[in-house]
Amino acid sequence: MPDDKRDDAPPAIPAARPHLGEAEIAAAVAVLRSGMVVQGPEVAAFEEEFTKVSGTAHCVAVNSGTSALQLALLAMGIGPGDEVIVPSFSFAASANAVRLVGADPVFADIEPGSFCVDPDAVAALVGPRTAAVMPVHLYGHPADMDRIGALAERHSLAVLEDACQAHGAQLAGRPVGSFGAAGAFSFYPTKNMHALEGGMVTTDDPQLARTLRLLRNQGMEQRYANEIVGANMRLTDVAAAIGRVQLGRLDEWTEARRANAARLDAGIDAVTVPPVAPEARHVYHQYTVRVPAQRDRALERLREAGVGAAVYYPTPIHRLTPYAHSGAELPETDRAAAEVLSLPVHPSLSAGDLDRIVDAVNALEPK
Ligand SMILES: Cc1ncc(COP(=O)(O)O)c(C=O)c1O
DSSP: OOGGGOTTSOOOBOSOOOOOOHHHHHHHHHHHHHSOOBSSHHHHHHHHHHHHHHOOSEEEEESOHHHHHHHHHHHTTOOTTOEEEEESSSOTHHHHHHHHTTOEEEEEOBOTTTOSBOHHHHHHHOOTTEEEEOOBOGGGOOOOHHHHHHHHHHTTOEEEEEOTTOTTOEETTEETTSSSSEEEEEOOTTSSSOOSSOEEEEESOHHHHHHHHHHTBTTOSSTTOOOSOOOBOOOBHHHHHHHHHHHTTHHHHHHHHHHHHHHHHHHOOSSBOOOOOTTEEOOOSSEEEEOOSOHHHHHHHHHHTTBOOBOSOSSOGGGSGGGGGGOOOOHHHHHHHHHEEEEOOOTTOOHHHHHHHHHHHHTSOOO
């Protein structure tokens, strides 16, 4: 039997470990006992409390991060005939939200360091149909919002931040979700905090916030007095109660992620560790290294060593079936898709886990 398959081998370190503890369970049970289960007081409190993360005047809770993006685009008036510039190096939801409102995603290349959209690439794609730009704060690293904001202003474009992976990330002390007309967060279980499923739109614009509240609830503020066409994208109070418990621990968990990342940065020398832009507060939803040669072999070897490494994302969006007709040429995106490898960085890693990850990575061929 090979050494790494021994019965007494330490358990594998998972890529993510969503937390669902007694406090979350108690909060959920309390809601179930109360009978107020959909978009009640827990949702209102969650929205109020999340403004501390987003730094915006308004937060509107919805049932997923994808819904948050989709409703934000609708509320901004983006639809058929419009183009939205998005990075291709992201989860498909970023582009799907654009398509779901009837607009066309136009794919921009990324900056190789931050893995976020390249403002020069965005500028080169602006045309007469461009209505908005959607930077994605990928892996928890903020996109270059100063340059994106400046070019959006120059061309009168709306900015929607996809902050689904970046709860608490900041640039020069300013939180993501507060730079654009709106931001969108996800509370899927593997995110830095979760609510089983859920999402939040953040904005400083009271009119936009009101439209979002209508859109998520069939266009109603008053029951059966429907003002506009809307959907049902409400969050349950059970989800919000779990989200509030998690929110109470977000700072502690973020500091743990950052400390884990610092330990990995200091120990890893066989591959390129993730660079952080000046003034950026990276919240390490993922800790993503580059393995320029034989990445898939490295992935296999790490898994054999019990390290739950993973690839986000092996296929850029512009090469996925629904988008393959775009014909976009994105060399940095293709290179990243071939080279990236994410290592466990979640808050429940022990010092021993971190040593095992460092040793397993350094046992790969040197860069
Ligand atoms: C970058 C990005 N955008 C959007 C989403 C969509 O969020 P959700 O899964 O909550 O719909 C996710 C997460 O899954 C994501 O990682």
